[in-house]
Amino acid sequence: MKRLILLFAALLAIAPAAFADRSFLVDADWLAGQMKNPKLVVLEVRYHPHRYFTVGHIPGAIQVQRFKDLGDNAGRSIMLFPSRDKFQATLRGWGIDNDSLIVLYDDSRTALAARLYFLLALYGYDMSRVKILDGGTVEWTAFNELTQKPTLPRKRGTVTLKPADRRLFVEWPQVYDDVLSRRDPNIVLVDARPHDMYTGKVVRHAIQPGHIPGAINVVSLDGTDAQTQKWLSEEQLAALYKDVPRDKTVYLYCHDGFRMSLGWLQLKSLGYQDVRVLNGGWSIWDRAMTLPVVEGEQPYDADFSL
Structure with a gap:
């Protein structure tokens, strides 16, 4: 057995x-x-x-x-x-x-x-x-038409939601503690933004260039086809996330919550068990101004490599 x-x-x-x-x-x-x-x-x-x-x-x-x-x-x-x-x-x-x-x-x-x-x-x-x-x-x-005809209002719904599931997200102090301070080997931090924003070569929708120290870059949009807008095959998606161990807890962030949500969904679809997004994303980290930021290709710069 x-x-x-x-x-x-x-x-x-x-x-x-x-x-x-x-x-x-x-x-x-x-x-x-x-x-x-x-x-x-x-x-x-x-x-x-x-x-x-x-x-x-x-x-x-x-x-x-x-x-x-x-x-x-x-x-x-x-x-x-x-x-x-x-x-x-x-x-x-x-x-x-x-x-x-x-x-x-x-x-x-x-x-x-x-x-x-x-x-x-x-x-x-x-x-x-x-x-x-x-x-x-x-x-x-491809085979159907869109309409400009207004959608009639629906009868008001009665859905009842539950409290937020704490297993699905993290706040920035937890990222600071787990990744920067303690270097928890069981945590992987993933930046889902375009690569030139991760490195800091391009600053868009942000104040500062670069990424959160310790983050690796996996561009979640690369898991879809630019022309058809469909998801890539399971094998291609698994290859995209090959550097993200399946037995680790994964923290994801992007600028404002969309691309990291796509990354979260992609990883969950691949069978990753513990995947969480950063509430507020890069916007929260960036606008704090005093939280550390790294520019370049590597997760850590010289200050954090000691």
């Missing part, structure tokens, strides 16, 4: 993609087949929200405004998590009940939809009832 257990563990280590679960991803045909389902609620999160009206949306879709609806508008960073009560009220306004079938889509390679997916998981929604349209608007418009 012991040998069998060791063999199974070895198989997990060398072939993680074989155990992946991406059942939350659906295609346009699946969604089209659900359009008459009375429990269906389709939510659109566009990078440019006005395109819901000017370009059009999937028939019946409700607009989600990513900054207004998916963050704490009065917080130190607008993309801290919204409170449970605020997010619950938002969901009820979209007509969501505890047994709604929710389909999310965007035009940004799943990064925006992933934030909404993460928040639903954070506050305890039944995630077996939440799907993401793989490929978003590109997938839908």
